[in-house]
Amino acid sequence: MKLRLILFFTALNLAVAQNLTSPQTIAGFSPFVNSVLSSTLNPAGLTRVYDWNVGLMGYYTKHLGSGMHSVGIAKRFNEKQTIGFIYSPGAVLEFIFPSPVSINIGNSILNAEFQRKIVYSSNYAFAYALKLSNETSIGLSTRYISQNFFETDYKIQSTDSLPNINIETFQYKSSFLNSKISLLYEPSPKISLVFTFENLPIKLDNGFPEKFKNFEIDNKFKLQTSLGFRFRNFKWGVEISSLRDLLSGFEVQPIENLFLRCGLSSENLKVNAFLAGVGLRTGIFQFDIAYLKNTSNIWSDNKLTQSEFLSSHIRDIELNKFITDRITFSISIDMSRWHEKNLRIKNIVIQNEIFPHLIDELERKKIGFIEVENISNKTLNAKIEPKSTLIDIEVEPEEFQIKPYETKTILAYIFKKSNNPEIKEKTKVDIKFDIKSIPNVPDETKRIKISVYGKNDWNGNVEDLKFFLKFDSPEILSLTRKIIWERKDTLEKIDPMLRKFYQAKFLFDELSKIITYVSDPSLSIDRVQYPEETLKLHTGDCDDLAVLYASMLGSVGIDFAFVDVKAMRKPNESHVYILFDSGIDKKYALNITDNEKRYTIIKNKDGVETLWIPIETTLVREKFDRAWEVGAEQFFDDFELNLGQTKGKARIVFIQK
Amino acid sequence: MKQKILIQLILTLVILTLSISGENYIYKVKKLNGEALVRHGAKEKWVKLSYGDTLRPEDTFFLDKNGYIEIEGNKILFKSDGGIIINISDLRRLTKEELLLQLAFEEMKSVPDVKKDKSNAKSTGIYGTEIEKEKTNLKTGWNLTNYWVKGVSALFENGFYETSAIRARNLMLKFDELKDNIELKMIIATSLEKLELYGEAISELNKILLSSKDKNLNARVEQKIQELKMKLASLRGDK
Numbered sequence: 001m002k003l004r005l006i007l008f009f010t011a012l013n014l015a016v017a018q019n020l021t022s023p024q025t026i027a028g029f030s031p032f033v034n035s036v037l038s039s040t041l042n043p044a045g046l047t048r049v050y051d052w053n054v055g056l057m058g059y060y061t062k063h064l065g066s067g068m069h070s071v072g073i074a075k076r077f078n079e080k081q082t083i084g085f086i087y088s089p090g091a092v093l094e095f096i097f098p099s100p101v102s103i104n105i106g107n108s109i110l111n112a113e114f115q116r117k118i119v120y121s122s123n124y125a126f127a128y129a130l131k132l133s134n135e136t137s138i139g140l141s142t143r144y145i146s147q148n149f150f151e152t153d154y155k156i157q158s159t160d161s162l163p164n165i166n167i168e169t170f171q172y173k174s175s176f177l178n179s180k181i182s183l184l185y186e187p188s189p190k191i192s193l194v195f196t197f198e199n200l201p202i203k204l205d206n207g208f209p210e211k212f213k214n215f216e217i218d219n220k221f222k223l224q225t226s227l228g229f230r231f232r233n234f235k236w237g238v239e240i241s242s243l244r245d246l247l248s249g250f251e252v253q254p255i256e257n258l259f260l261r262c263g264l265s266s267e268n269l270k271v272n273a274f275l276a277g278v279g280l281r282t283g284i285f286q287f288d289i290a291y292l293k294n295t296s297n298i299w300s301d302n303k304l305t306q307s308e309f310l311s312s313h314i315r316d317i318e319l320n321k322f323i324t325d326r327i328t329f330s331i332s333i334d335m336s337r338w339h340e341k342n343l344r345i346k347n348i349v350i351q352n353e354i355f356p357h358l359i360d361e362l363e364r365k366k367i368g369f370i371e372v373e374n375i376s377n378k379t380l381n382a383k384i385e386p387k388s389t390l391i392d393i394e395v396e397p398e399e400f401q402i403k404p405y406e407t408k409t410i411l412a413y414i415f416k417k418s419n420n421p422e423i424k425e426k427t428k429v430d431i432k433f434d435i436k437s438i439p440n441v442p443d444e445t446k447r448i449k450i451s452v453y454g455k456n457d458w459n460g461n462v463e464d465l466k467f468f469l470k471f472d473s474p475e476i477l478s479l480t481r482k483i484i485w486e487r488k489d490t491l492e493k494i495d496p497m498l499r500k501f502y503q504a505k506f507l508f509d510e511l512s513k514i515i516t517y518v519s520d521p522s523l524s525i526d527r528v529q530y531p532e533e534t535l536k537l538h539t540g541d542c543d544d545l546a547v548l549y550a551s552m553l554g555s556v557g558i559d560f561a562f563v564d565v566k567a568m569r570k571p572n573e574s575h576v577y578i579l580f581d582s583g584i585d586k587k588y589a590l591n592i593t594d595n596e597k598r599y600t601i602i603k604n605k606d607g608v609e610t611l612w613i614p615i616e617t618t619l620v621r622e623k624f625d626r627a628w629e630v631g632a633e634q635f636f637d638d639f640e641l642n643l644g645q646t647k648g649k650a651r652i653v654f655i656q657k
Numbered sequence: 658m659k660q661k662i663l664i665q666l667i668l669t670l671v672i673l674t675l676s677i678s679g680e681n682y683i684y685k686v687k688k689l690n691g692e693a694l695v696r697h698g699a700k701e702k703w704v705k706l707s708y709g710d711t712l713r714p715e716d717t718f719f720l721d722k723n724g725y726i727e728i729e730g731n732k733i734l735f736k737s738d739g740g741i742i743i744n745i746s747d748l749r750r751l752t753k754e755e756l757l758l759q760l761a762f763e764e765m766k767s768v769p770d771v772k773k774d775k776s777n778a779k780s781t782g783i784y785g786t787e788i789e790k791e792k793t794n795l796k797t798g799w800n801l802t803n804y805w806v807k808g809v810s811a812l813f814e815n816g817f818y819e820t821s822a823i824r825a826r827n828l829m830l831k832f833d834e835l836k837d838n839i840e841l842k843m844i845i846a847t848s849l850e851k852l853e854l855y856g857e858a859i860s861e862l863n864k865i866l867l868s869s870k871d872k873n874l875n876a877r878v879e880q881k882i883q884e885l886k887m888k889l890a891s892l893r894g895d896k
Contacts, residue, residue, distance in 0.1 A: 496792070586831065587833040588796075596831050598699050609830070629698070629700065630699075633715060641715065643751075646758040646759050
């Protein structure tokens, strides 16, 4: 008996529960992604999540009624990084193709009906975003995609009577991880640019058998470029991909907290979906509802044939031409964020190395600035709160008014408090800046790390040696007064004009009994001992000895200057020695020396031209006269012979007490 | 063996070359008549200077009124009659920029840029603030200032215009009795003129006019200023 098998594939499709990821977003809205539910569109947008973001989304379609589509949660766990996780029980796309079979047995026909079922699902997604700079972020999302193919097979065995038909159902499973990388660039608050690299799959198995490969999801690589513009209460986004997808949409905000959206999606320049939506924000909640109308011809006859299905490969479970008209609705909760982010820190420039001991007490020193931008459309009262450990940071002004879209530069200062702990070694310090437009909840927080140097570290600026001077320290006062007291009879006999000169001489000669010069250890950063430390250690290098002798001179009221010499004798050499005001009017110079090279004339703060005496403090062991002679020779070499001042290699740094 | 000799020869040549180039910074007394003294660096003592002695840039020499000296070295030959004191470091030429900056530095020393920093110290000096108000019995004046002035003239005559101007300004600052010395002021102005720094020369001459009450001198200076102004105009016209 000859059997004739006639197989009919009629199409009665039951496509189920697809979604445009989130009703918060309309087609073309990748640049504006700011929540966990929409993060699979553009994972880099997760960096806009302030702290916690939780979203729940449902759907309604005519065929399937309503159900839950997704639930997601995202957390920003530091300034730069945010992660998100989405569980989507409703992200399922199911196709059933009925397969009636007619078997001619003689004159009778046997009709049998089988089912071919294909189910695609994307139930789990993970997203991660990293802020590379103030303008640039990168994001990665990975979805777990599973594909199930159910096929009914039959075998007909001829017998003498009726043929024997065996029917068997097979199921084929396949799954893979599909990743997407997006790069978000925001050169200004008005423009956002997104580059998305889609369909980067990692196969977890071999897929369907060869004869059913056509039913697998098409993982063709896609590069998508999205551009978003913001103009006050209006947003517009457009996306175009390497596979000729074009999506565009806009959003208007007629009143505060109400958003109206509209957009369309096209493939090969044929519009296949139209979308409209409404959003409402109140407090930490945002409610969104969106309607999607499939405008492609795929459902024009309410039927989908298998050949139609196979001619249109599914590339995305969330958005494809088989989706049916539907309504999606969601609630999004931004925890710890009771208001729209109104301010952002555009830029922070803070010295990355700070020498806190080089700051006068009760005085503050500028260390940088913060640029704050008002990204809202209303004038705000803004506040910056700096916090740090070990050092005190202040900003000025701390509170200020900022107009819509205005950027203000706020200066940052370091402030020294006497109760701050002493920093002995170079330490990394965290500084946090909170900017707020309302109390308690910061609009943005930025953290930076800077190096704070120890109390003996010196930045090499000779002007800053003044911070190591201690004219009033008990050790210095006690030493200088003792020296002067022991020579009070001699000093009283000396002409008043010469007394300062001899005081300076006696101080140095006494120092020569207790202090020795040691050369500078080769350190990456110079260290300077406070004068009492040098007295205690009995040794010091040129900076230490200059600071000690200058402190002693200052403590007895003698004005002085540091002579700063750099790269004069050797390329990398720096040297400091002392020039002090003898108080001797220049017309009496002969009373201390015949050699005019042994002093320089400088008009002091009282307008008197007096003799200033150079002293090479490293020669502390050789007493005053020798230190003066060598100091004078060096001064002549540095300033006259080698024109150090002219060449910028030598200078006199006056220190006023 | 040959290699060793070659290396030794090269080393000897290098050392010889270096020592010859070092000689450029050493000056020799080529001719000397009369009594001459030298003071090395910042030392107090003068010692006798003789024919053939070497002098270094940090030295200062003194030549008695009736003397004559010739000094050679560093590609210069200096000749002068006696009655002079000269710093050996002044026997050199400078660029115009170096001259102007060094003159400015000398000016700056009379008005130091004292930083108005807040003080940590509250102490006053022992015997400190009132010293200036006490009377001094110290002697004043220098005996050798004329020698310095003549030395500056000698520098000028030998064509060391830059160092003669700088030294003149330095002497006027250092020695009270020379602060209004017309000869030094004229040397500064003339040196600047020789170097075609006419604007700066006019400025120096104007300083003389402001401080001088000598009508004859002022007339001469005014005439010189007019000459320089014409030169300046001509120079600008050329450009």
